[in-house]
Amino acid sequence: MPLLFVAVIAMLVQQTMATVSKTVIPVLFPVIAPELGVPSESVLGFTWIFACAGMFVMAGCGTFIIRYGAIRISQVGGILMAAGLGLAALAGLDQPIGFAALALGAVLVSAGSTSSTPASSDILARYSPVKFAPLIFSIKQTGVPAGIAIAGALVLPLSVWLGWQNAILAVAGLCLAIALGLQPCRRAFDGNRQPGQKLAFGDLKETVRNVLADPTLRTMALAAFIFVGLQSIFTNFTVVYLYEELHYSLVEAGAILGLSTLVAVPARIFWGVVAATLVPARPLLGILAGVMAISAGTMGAFSPGWSTWQTTTVCVVVSMTALSWHGVLLSEVARAAPKDGVGRATGGVLAFGTAGQLASPLLFGAVYFALGYQAAYVAVALPALTVAVLMLRRPGR
Numbered sequence: 001m002p003l004l005f006v007a008v009i010a011m012l013v014q015q016t017m018a019t020v021s022k023t024v025i026p027v028l029f030p031v032i033a034p035e036l037g038v039p040s041e042s043v044l045g046f047t048w049i050f051a052c053a054g055m056f057v058m059a060g061c062g063t064f065i066i067r068y069g070a071i072r073i074s075q076v077g078g079i080l081m082a083a084g085l086g087l088a089a090l091a092g093l094d095q096p097i098g099f100a101a102l103a104l105g106a107v108l109v110s111a112g113s114t115s116s117t118p119a120s121s122d123i124l125a126r127y128s129p130v131k132f133a134p135l136i137f138s139i140k141q142t143g144v145p146a147g148i149a150i151a152g153a154l155v156l157p158l159s160v161w162l163g164w165q166n167a168i169l170a171v172a173g174l175c176l177a178i179a180l181g182l183q184p185c186r187r188a189f190d191g192n193r194q195p196g197q198k199l200a201f202g203d204l205k206e207t208v209r210n211v212l213a214d215p216t217l218r219t220m221a222l223a224a225f226i227f228v229g230l231q232s233i234f235t236n237f238t239v240v241y242l243y244e245e246l247h248y249s250l251v252e253a254g255a256i257l258g259l260s261t262l263v264a265v266p267a268r269i270f271w272g273v274v275a276a277t278l279v280p281a282r283p284l285l286g287i288l289a290g291v292m293a294i295s296a297g298t299m300g301a302f303s304p305g306w307s308t309w310q311t312t313t314v315c316v317v318v319s320m321t322a323l324s325w326h327g328v329l330l331s332e333v334a335r336a337a338p339k340d341g342v343g344r345a346t347g348g349v350l351a352f353g354t355a356g357q358l359a360s361p362l363l364f365g366a367v368y369f370a371l372g373y374q375a376a377y378v379a380v381a382l383p384a385l386t387v388a389v390l391m392l393r394r395p396g397r
Contacts, residue, residue: 003188004127004136010185011120011140014074017178018113019147020155021081022050024171025088025106026236027151027257030243030250031164032091036098040240044361047236049106051357054114058351061115062207062344063198069190070119071182077112077119078179084108085172089165112175114354117330118347123189125334125342133334134281138272138327145264145323148235153258156251211348216336219390220329223285224353226383227329229360230296230322233380235261237364238315245373246304246311256308260315267324272331281332285325286391292321293384300377322384 025032029043036042065073088105091098120140128136159167211217235257242253271288275281295317302311330346337345360380368376 007123007127008139012143014116015143016147017175018116019144020151021109021175022113023148023151024155027239028164040244044365046106047361049103050110051354053107053110055351055354057111057114058347058354061118062347065119065122066194069193070122071186071190073115073119075179075182077115078175080108080112082172082175085168089168121346122342132276133331134275134328135272137331138268141326142265142268145261148261149258152254156254207344207348220333221349221352223387224349225356226387228353229356230380232357233360233364234318256312260319263316264319264323267320268327271324272327275328281328282391286388288321288325289384289388293381297378297381300374
């Protein structure tokens with residue numbers, strides 16, 4: 001069996017599980033929140049803790065990948081995700097223990113899931129033909145919308161059937177199973193590991209400096225900062241928004257999120273094909289940035305008077321853009337990165353993306369409490385227009 005095919009399948013499964021693990025708590029938060037005695041909007045706090053931990057892991061995991069190999073880091077990530085979800089299941093206990101368990105769970109899930117993309121990029125960059133790299137990376141990245149769809153469409157009904165704690169523990173069990181299932185791939189894909197590589201999160205500063213010094217990587221880092229922030233608001237807050245503001249049931253809200261994000265699976269592959277054959281990656285990212293800004297801003301105009309199909313249509317457009325750019329951007333990062341530094345460069349660029357997960361909830365929450373939903377969605381959507389202008393300009397300008 002060709003190694004590229006094995007690599008894509010293994011990393012697709014790994015990416016899907018990582019996304020399910022980091023999405024399941026925000027999706028279930030309207031059920032968890034009453035047991036903690038907090039409003040559902042407090043999910044922004046979980047998102048902030050998750051992003052804060054993930055930013056450091058993204059920028060610092062490069063040396064760990066070099067030393068132990070991408071498959072081993074993916075396996076460790078699965079174990080960390082399972083442990084974090086197990087702790088999060090304790091959130092239904094009394095408040096002090098519940099808050100502490102949820103916070104520590106967010107850190108562990110973040111550490112496990114955010115290392116998945118640099119690890120998979122390290123493998124795919126070695127086996128993907130340059131011309132078809134946008135398509136290969138896009139296929140792998142379909143694990144993100146697939147994971148969100150699973151969390152929205154399947155985990156919520158599972159929580160109704162088994163209870164939210166058991167639903168979380170079921171996801172934790174799958175994380176462990178996938179970590180174990182990756183073991184047969186290790187001999188083939190971790191053969192380039194360097195056991196003598198020094199381990200240090202201190203390389204974080206050097207990684208960030210290298211990203212900022214390269215014009216292409218610097219632009220991709222800005223795009224990641226804004227795109228990931230917007231994606232974070234969509235994936236972590238849509239169920240709460242539809243449930244609290246538009247009075248959908250939790251299952252209905254989860255179904256809309258699940259259907260919308262499921263559309264991003266073929267959309268990512270489609271954009272990968274377009275970038276590989278018709279429109280270069282940079283201008284294509286500019287087009288996606290403009291459309292995601294308009295559609296995300298439109299979400300703020302939702303009201304109970306909107307029909308379900310109208311609401312779903314807008315969410316689908318957001319999904320086709322804000323949730324579908326990853327493969328195109330990551331292939332561009334891999335193209336610009338040093339030959340032996342793809343994992344590190346990817347982690348550095350996505351560290352800026354994770355920083356967007358820190359900034360966007362703060363911005364969204366501040367504007368929401370001051371001016372309401374419409375202004376909040378416009379506030380997180382407008383920066384994408386800046387990226388559209390930068391990407392659509394000629395690179396030499």
